[in-house]
Structures are given as C-alpha cells and as structure tokens.
Amino acid sequence: MISRIDLRGAAFPEGGIDRDLLPRAELDVEAALEKVRPICDDVRHRGTAALIDYAHRFDGVTMERVRVPGEALESALAELDPAVRAALEESIRRARLVHRDQRRTDHTTQVVPGGTVTERWVPVERVGLYVPGGRSVYPSSVVMNVVPAQEAGVASMAVASPPQAEFGGLPHPTILAACALLGVDEVYAAGGAQAVAMFAYGTEDCRPVSMVTGPGNIWVAAAKRLLKGRIGIDAEAGPTEIAILADATADPVHVAADLISQAEHDPLAASVLVTDSEELAAAVEKELEVQVGATKHVADRIGPALAGRQSGIVLVDGLEQGLAVVDAYAAEHLEIQTEDAAAVAARVRNAGAIFVGAYAPVSLGDYAAGSNHVLPTGGCACHSSGLSVQSFLRGIHVVDYTRDALAEIAGHVVTLAEAEDLPAHGAAVKARFDWKVPPSK
Numbered sequence: 001m002i003s004r005i006d007l008r009g010a011a012f013p014e015g016g017i018d019r020d021l022l023p024r025a026e027l028d029v030e031a032a033l034e035k036v037r038p039i040c041d042d043v044r045h046r047g048t049a050a051l052i053d054y055a056h057r058f059d060g061v062t063m064e065r066v067r068v069p070g071e072a073l074e075s076a077l078a079e080l081d082p083a084v085r086a087a088l089e090e091s092i093r094r095a096r097l098v099h100r101d102q103r104r105t106d107h108t109t110q111v112v113p114g115g116t117v118t119e120r121w122v123p124v125e126r127v128g129l130y131v132p133g134g135r136s137v138y139p140s141s142v143v144m145n146v147v148p149a150q151e152a153g154v155a156s157m158a159v160a161s162p163p164q165a166e167f168g169g170l171p172h173p174t175i176l177a178a179c180a181l182l183g184v185d186e187v188y189a190a191g192g193a194q195a196v197a198m199f200a201y202g203t204e205d206c207r208p209v210s211m212v213t214g215p216g217n218i219w220v221a222a223a224k225r226l227l228k229g230r231i232g233i234d235a236e237a238g239p240t241e242i243a244i245l246a247d248a249t250a251d252p253v254h255v256a257a258d259l260i261s262q263a264e265h266d267p268l269a270a271s272v273l274v275t276d277s278e279e280l281a282a283a284v285e286k287e288l289e290v291q292v293g294a295t296k297h298v299a300d301r302i303g304p305a306l307a308g309r310q311s312g313i314v315l316v317d318g319l320e321q322g323l324a325v326v327d328a329y330a331a332e333h334l335e336i337q338t339e340d341a342a343a344v345a346a347r348v349r350n351a352g353a354i355f356v357g358a359y360a361p362v363s364l365g366d367y368a369a370g371s372n373h374v375l376p377t378g379g380c381a382c383h384s385s386g387l388s389v390q391s392f393l394r395g396i397h398v399v400d401y402t403r404d405a406l407a408e409i410a411g412h413v414v415t416l417a418e419a420e421d422l423p424a425h426g427a428a429v430k431a432r433f434d435w436k437v438p439p440s441k
Contacts, residue, residue, distance in 0.1 A: 001288055001303075002259075002271070003312045004281070007321065017328040019379060025239050025268045025310035032222035036193035040223055043197035048204050054194045055163050061189075063169035066198075067205045068176060068187040076176035087368070088139060088178055094370035095147040102389035103151060112409075114402035121393045124232070126156040126207065128199030130214030131175055133162035133191055135266065135301070139178035140367050144374050144387060145214050146182045152392035158206060159184055160198065162191025192216070193223035200227040213387055215374055234387050238377040239310070241270035242362055243331035243351075245322050245344070250275075250337035252283035254358055256291050258335060259284070261363050263305035264297055270310035274325050281313045323347055330381040333362040350382040407433065 005021070042050045051066045077085075104121040111117060129145035132138055142159065149157050159179050161171035170176065170189055179187050188206060190198055196216075202208035211232035212224060221236040242262040244255055259271035275281055288306065292298055305311060316322045319338065326334055330350035338344050341357040348354055352375030353365055365371045374387035385391075410429045417425035 001292065002285065002306045003309075004315060005312050006315045007325065008315050008317050012321070012324055017324055019328050022314065022325065022329050023270060023272050023310050023312040024379070025241075025270055025308070029218060029222050029225055029236060029238075032218050033226055036219055036222045036226060039193045040197035040200070040226060043194050043203070044201040047202075051190050051194055051198060051203065054192070055169065055189065058192060058194075059163050059165065061163045061165045061169040063163060063189065065205070066188050066190055066203070068170055068189055070185055072170055073176050073180040073185060073187065076173040077180035080174065080177040084139075084174065085177070085181070088143065088181055091140065091143050091368045092147060092182065094368055095143055095372070096151065098370035099148045099151040099372070099389050102148070104390065104393055104395075112405050114405035115409075116400050118398040118400070120396045120398055122396055123153040123155070124211045124392050124394065125154070126209045126211075127154050127158075127392065128196075128209040128212045128231075129157055129159045130195060130199075130212060130216050130220060131159055131161040131171070132214070132216050132220075133164060133172060133175075134217070137172040137174050139172075139174045140373065141214060142175060142178035142182065142184075144372050146179075146184055148372065148387055148389045149213075149392050150182070152389045154392050156186075156207075157184060158186040158188060158199070158209065160188040160190045160195040162195075163189035193219045193226075196220060196223035196227060196231075200231045211392070213374065213391065234374065234391055235376050235380060235384055236378075237374070239268035239270060240265045240333075241272070241310070241331055241377055242333045242335065243272045243274060243326050243329050244335040244337060245326050246273060246275045246277070246280060246335075246337040247319065247322075247339060248277040248280055249339045250277075250280055251358060252280060252287045253291075254361070255280070255284050255337060256287035258361050258363075259288065259306070259311075260291055260295060260302060261361070262333070263302045263311070264295075265301065265305075267301055267304035268308065268310060269301070269305040270308075271306055272312055272314065272329065272331070274314045274316060274322050274329075276316050276318045276322060278315060281315060284313065319344065326351070327382075330376075330379045332375045332377045332381065333365065335360070335362060352376045352381045352386050403432070 055061050106120045108116050108118040131141045161175045163169045198206050199209045199212050213234040215237040224233040263269050263271045327350045332352040334351035335355045336345045345354050345356045366373045372387045376384040413429050414426035
C-alpha cells in the first residue's frame with residue numbers, strides 16, 4: 001500500500017540530503033502553461049462570453065451569467081446547516097485572533113538629525129481569492145483567504161469558485177454561505193485557469209485585481225505562473241502533502257490516521273512518514289491496512305495517493321538524520337510526533353506549518369487551529385511562507401531628508417554615483433547645492 005525508502009547508513013553530503021531521494025509528486029506546471037495560455041488569451045479578449053463557454057466545456061454547466069446574484073448568497077446562508085454555521089463561525093473567530101496579531105505598524109527610523117526613513121504598510125487595493133471545487137467542497141478555504149485579506153485592510157475582494165452542475169451552475173452553496181458569513185458579496189462561478197484570467201484581465205462584470213491567492217489544481221497553478229507580473233500571486237500550489245517525523249513513542253493509530261487524512265484530498269496527495277523506528281514503520285503499515293479498509297474515497301483518492309511515488313515511509317538512523325530529511329523535504333504540513341516534540345519542532349527550519357505532539361493533527365489546522373491552511377507545497381517551504389496578513393501588505397519606504405541632512409551625505413552619494421559610472425545621479429544631488437558639495441564627514 002505504501003512504499004519504503006531506507007536511508008539508514010547513508011552518508012549525507014555537507015549541503016544536506018539530495019531531495020531527489022525523497023518522495024514527491026510529479027507536477028509539470030511548465031507543460032501545462034501552453035494549454036492554459038490560449039484559455040487566458042480568450043478570456044482577455046472575450047470576457048464573460050469565454051467564461052460561460054468554458055463553464056460548459058469543463059464543468060458541464062449552462063449558464064447565462066458568471067457573477068453570483070446576491071439573493072443566492074443570502075439563500076445559501078439562510079439554508080446552511082446550523083451545526084456547519086456554528087463550526088464556520090468558530091473557525092472564523094479563531095482565524096481572526098491569529099491574523100489580527102499579524103498586523104504591521106508603520107515605523108520611522110531617524111538615520112541622522114533631519115533624515116528619516118519610514119516603512120509604511122499599505123494593503124493591496126483589490127484581490128481575487130480562489131476557492132477550489134471538484135472532488136470536495138472547501139468553505140474552509142474561503143475563511144483562510146478572506147480573513148487575512150480583511151485583517152490586512154484590503155478594500156475590495158472577489159471570490160471565484162467553480163460552477164457546479166448539481167447547483168444550477170452556481171458554486172457549492174456552502175461556499176456561498178461562507179462568503180455571506182464573511183460579508184463578501186462579490187462572488188463568481190468560475191474555475192480553473194479561466195478564473196485566474198478573469199481576475200487578471202477583468203471582464204464586463206469583474207474589475208481586474210492586483211493579486212490572486214488561494215489553492216487550486218495544476219491549471220490554476222499554471223495560470224498563476226503565466227500571469228505573474230500582471231498580478232501578484234501567493235504561490236503555485238501543488239497537491240497537498242503531509243510529513244510526519246516520529247519515533248518509537250508515537251502512536252501508530254494516530255500516525256496512520258493522519259497519513260490517510262491528507263491522502264483523502266487527491267490521488268496526487270503526498271503522505272510521508274520519517275522515522276528511526278522500524279517497529280513503528282511496521283505498525284503503521286498494518287494500521288493503514290485496517291483504517292483504509294474502513295474509509296471513504298479509497299478507490300479514487302486514498303489508495304492511489306498512498307501507493308503513489310509521492311508517498312512513502314522513510315527510515316533513518318536517528319533524530320538528527322530525520323531532521324535533515326524533513327528540512328530537505330520542506331513539507332506543506334509537518335507533524336512532530338516524538339519524545340519532547342516541542343524541542344524537536346523548534347529545530348525545524350523548513351515547513352509551511354508545524355504541528356506539535358499527539359494532539360495537534362493537520363486536520364485541526366485545516367479548520368480551526370486559527371492558523372492558515374493555504375501553505376507552500378512541493379518543497380517551496382524552504383523559501384516561501386503560507387498565506388497571512390503580510391501576504392496582502394506592501395512595505396513602502398518613505399524617505400524624508402532636510403537640506404542639511406542631504407548636504408552631510410552628498411559627497412558620498414556623488415562618489416558612489418561616479419564609481420558606478422552614473423554621473424547624472426551625482427549631478428541630481430549637486431544641483432541642489434549650486435554644484436558646490438561640502439565634503440562628507
């Protein structure tokens with residue numbers, strides 16, 4: 001059901017483990033670019049008409065408009081299961097607590113008397129938030145996109161989610177209800193690359209945005225790559241992944257359940273266990289057999305995901321080697337199920353989010369820990385962060401110098417300009433002093 005990779009006795013080079021030795025899904029975004037390019041160009045030129053055509057072609061729905069009417073949002077919220085509403089409200093409350101504390105404040109540094117630099121934090125003016133559809137419904141992704149944007153102070157936001165045939169061409173009603181609950185009234189029934197193009201170029205109904213965030217399939221990732229520059233993006237999210245660093249103290253029942261929980265998302269989802277205990281590895285393998293047999297979505301998602309090349313049990317010599325492996329893997333979600341888990345977690349450098357101990361499973365973070373579940377995948381956690389308030393803010397440096405403060409440094413500015421063979425740069429300073437520049441101190 002799940003393969004093994006034995007790294008015991010392997011000598012790691014000084015630069016760390018070769019990432020190619022570790023399980024990873026194959027995701028050729030570059031190849032997908034050429035397929036999404038004509039779709040994006042079509043949306044650019046035909047707007048809403050193109051979106052309607054692609055909804056029929058890709059989603060099997062016939063629709064006359066793309067923007068979701070306000071009454072559909074109100075109806076979805078009114079008809080929402082009270083238990084689901086209560087769960088969403090608590091998820092929103094906890095997410096607000098965490099993301100509100102991420103807000104940045106302007107800071108002014110006095111460099112010299114009369115010379116200051118202020119870093120001013122300004123929210124992106126308008127954002128497009130993508131919420132996936134397809135195999136599952138993700139109202140939690142509405143929460144994870146909208147809350148940090150709202151807490152950052154974004155003035156205008158629009159949500160797009162694929163149209164669903166069984167709901168008359170609208171996105172899933174639970175998605176609509178989550179939007180209404182959060183006060184988002186601009187929602188579009190659009191999915192895939194065409195939704196990203198709608199946000200980037202604008203249509204008759206949707207004004208262009210400055211930034212697009214949210215997870216999606218390979219076509220969404222390819223469109224983000226294609227249009228990056230015209231729009232800002234959070235990341236090119238690939239299939240979800242979990243890595244678990246565990247020792248002999250871990251409960252195999254917990255470990256197996258958590259591996260299965262991520263495999264449930266998609267046949268390409270990655271579930272990776274890194275352990276120095278062969279006994280735990282064997283117990284987890286047995287437990288997987290038991291739990292998978294009693295689980296939904298086995299044939300279409302869980303089975304292929306666990307058996308795929310992106311999943312596996314990695315055997316290591318000890319904790320140090322295990323830490324090296326998980327840092328090289330740079331998982332979207334990393335669980336630490338070891339003795340003194342908090343101390344081990346503090347040593348991890350590369351992960352989208354870290355879940356400490358037996359009672360912090362990834363599924364908690366997916367819904368109600370307060371953390372954000374829009375996280376870097378495919379090893380990108382070694383250089384990128386998950387979605388946060390910071391994602392929607394821009395730091396602008398405001399430079400304010402008096403005449404005397406400029407005069408004090410003018411000589412150095414002129415010297416450096418001439419050293420770079422950019423004499424006009426120096427001349428711009430000299431012009432302010434009738435070409436008489438006092439020597440710098």
